Amino acid sequence: MATAKTEKTFQFEEDLPSLPVPSLEDSLQNYLDSVKVVVTPGEYEKTRRIVKEFEVNIGPKLHAELTKRAEKSKNWLEEWWEKFAYLQSREPVAVLNGATAMDGVNMSMWPPRDGTQLKRASQAIWVASKYFLKLRREEDSVDRAPNGNPISMHQLRSLFCSCREPGVDCDKMRRYFKTESEGPCPNHVIVLCNGHIFRLEVFNEKEELYGSNEILRQLVDIKRRCSPWQGQCIGVLTAAKRDQWGKAYNHMCSLSNQNADHFEVIRSAMFAVALDDETPRSHIQGMLAGVGGSNVQDRWYDKSYVQIIFESGVFIYTSDHTAFDGLAAFKLAIHNQGEYNVANMRCMGNEEIHESRDMPEELIFQTDDKVEEYKRLAVESYMEHSSTIDMVGSHIDCDRKWVKSKGFSPDAFMQMAIQLSYYTKYGRPGTCYETGATVMFYHGRTDTIRTCTEEMIDWCKAMLDKTKSRGEKIESMKAAHSKHHEITLQAISGGAFDRYLLGLYIISQEMGYDVPEIFLDETYTKSGGGGNFVLSTSQLGRFYQLGAVAPMVKNGYGVFYNLLAERYFATVISYKTCPETDSMEFFDQIRHSLMVMIQLLREGPAKL
Known part of the structure; x- marks a missing residue:
């Protein structure tokens, strides 16, 4: 392998592994796990039935065709995406x-x-x-993954x-x-x-x-x-x-x-x-x-x-x-x-x-x-x-190194603050897209980290429950953090399911099938599928590189943040035409949520 002094920017691209095709069974189970927190029990049971029918009927045929495509291309998603x-x-x-x-x-x-x-x-x-x-x-x-491999x-x-x-x-x-x-x-x-x-x-x-x-x-x-x-x-x-x-x-x-x-x-x-x-x-x-x-x-x-x-x-x-x-x-x-x-x-x-x-x-x-x-x-x-566009942004007092010293990922910490803010403000889970980079693979771009998990919402509920002790809140917080870590690794390793489901949908249309019921089910859209996440979020690095994109849906928010050494910077964007959303109010709520989280992890009782 060439040394760091002689290696060229694009020289390792052809040596990178192909973008993998996730397992059908695992992807569908992960999808069900992700939607459970945002639908009613009745809606979930209906979706579970639809997913299981898909898994034993048309799903394997579509998966087989997608696998054939992947055998002919190092990145089966690139052109489609x-x-x-x-x-x-x-x-x-x-705009x-x-x-x-x-x-x-x-x-x-x-x-x-x-x-x-x-x-x-x-x-x-x-x-x-x-x-x-x-x-x-x-x-x-050439940038490299934590294991030293080029990306x-x-x-x-x-x-x-x-x-x-x-x-x-x-x-x-x-x-x-x-x-x-x-x-x-x-x-x-x-x-x-x-x-x-x-x-x-x-x-x-x-x-x-x-x-x-x-x-x-x-x-x-x-x-x-x-x-x-x-x-x-x-x-x-x-x-x-x-x-x-x-x-x-x-x-x-x-x-x-x-x-x-x-x-x-x-x-x-x-x-x-x-x-x-x-x-x-x-x-x-x-x-x-x-x-x-x-x-x-x-x-x-x-x-x-x-x-x-x-x-x-x-x-x-x-x-x-x-x-x-x-x-x-x-x-x-x-x-x-x-x-x-x-x-x-x-x-x-x-x-x-x-x-x-x-x-x-x-x-x-x-x-x-x-x-x-x-x-x-x-x-x-x-x-x-x-x-219609409204945008605010500023620094938030949150020390990245301090967060890490408490055993939390600075990125997960911010994602938890975003979810807690939405739950506090609206009293319901906010379906959330976080960017997961798939750059470990040939021509890799992104996949979806669905951060609105059962563990995350259980923690949000605990934070707002005055009967819960500080210890109980911290334990629930650790569980939410652990789940976020799990699904993040899954996404960057090519195992997330949103792009995979998109691939199955496209294959179904190319083969002349009717649109599979899994994609017509209201739960698919309600959970964020098809680009309908209420919260669209992305980490923009650990230095000043600010950015923003409009929300995916009219009643949603875009939250884009930098994890600076001694303080975070967050930019919130929303549509002024939606009476439910307000960029400044949501930014202030995120700031407050971070303060509450920091206070919880410090010595002494948490003031919630």
Whole structure:
């Protein structure tokens, strides 16, 4: 095996084990165990009957076909997941399905400050482009599992030069990235400003990265050219429902070959940059403006990575979730923070300015009245959704090391606080999705950790029961923690059941069967199946890398958290249109739950 000094970023991918196919019997039993806590005894008995019939009738046939598929592919889920979880949906990527995030540079070095937009943009472009070069040369370190084995780095291939292509019935995913050993790949950037779209060159013909001063010179020119009037605002089309955007795209390509060429320039770009004239004064305001701000004309929601630098200097980014999950974002954030920590903030890279170079090219599209109508409908759809999002976030006093010293996983501790908060606020279990990374396997992405277990709810009930002693509450807490640990290991080891059930469903449709009753049963949806979890949660690492995605259901919450050394950071997102939910109230409840849990584990009686 190559040493750490010589190993290349993607060199171990082909050696990783195939994604396993879980056992039918175990998966169905685990499914039954997970739903029992969220249904009535009568509903559970009906579901148990349906599941047992599935297990002895059509289930084995579907499992056998899925096994055959897995024998021909190292990751039987990969193509299906991309299509059915993302590309086939006709809902907009904007607001509903895109992610908004922020690097730690905002916290440590870039507080809001007017007049810094272009300089910070030039530096952000330079830093991200340097990571692009690092991946091209396969110089980024390979992450490893606790046992020392390498994990999948494949998602990093979709961070740059990736984009959705709209379709009427289903989108396509376009990827242009190549390593240096695989050949050349695009290395330009797209800049959106006041409705205009520009192609920005940040490398010379030898693929040498220009310094941030030269990038700044070009951004100043772009800003000057955009100031007098608004551009064509083609970017608003990417905020439309996907079938409408697909129709608009096909129509525009039929109008002009140049339109098709311009779309290809945008799709193949390393990433997009939006120079936004909004002025958020905090990181949360910036993230909220990223997912639902007023300047929809300066977005390209189909791109895998879009930097947004506001007039106030706040820097966030958005991404289409199709391309990658948290791993790629974490790796980029680690690189970015490292560069900002050591770089000369006056100029990053070569200080040379190339005055003789041509200025960035603006992409001018041919349009007609039909395109204008598509744009109007896209804005209408966007405004309908963007006005519904509510987001709050802040630090919570919870010491990660202290939690571990008490024998609890910091992640499980937070998941327990989320569940306790929901149970306290609503008096019922909250079906919960937690991301479980399956990166130990070839091209691995994620599976579902269903954290709303019987043990978890028994503990929630004990915490609210004034007749329970401190010792009884702690014992129940340990049982809930142990169960969370068990199902987490199950998920990351390829043994979770949600993606597996999805596979059986897809196989049933490909074989021409009627939809199996297990998927029509109300319990399937009620327990979160089919993307209907009330709580959508994910750990975002142990440093400042904030992020959020809209809740899966209208009466749900998204809770995304960082486990920092001396305090946690939580972001809560919900829909303002639902009278049952309130982001601030739920955030405060999570904070209170953590305080109660900490107090319980300390010496002395717990005050509940």
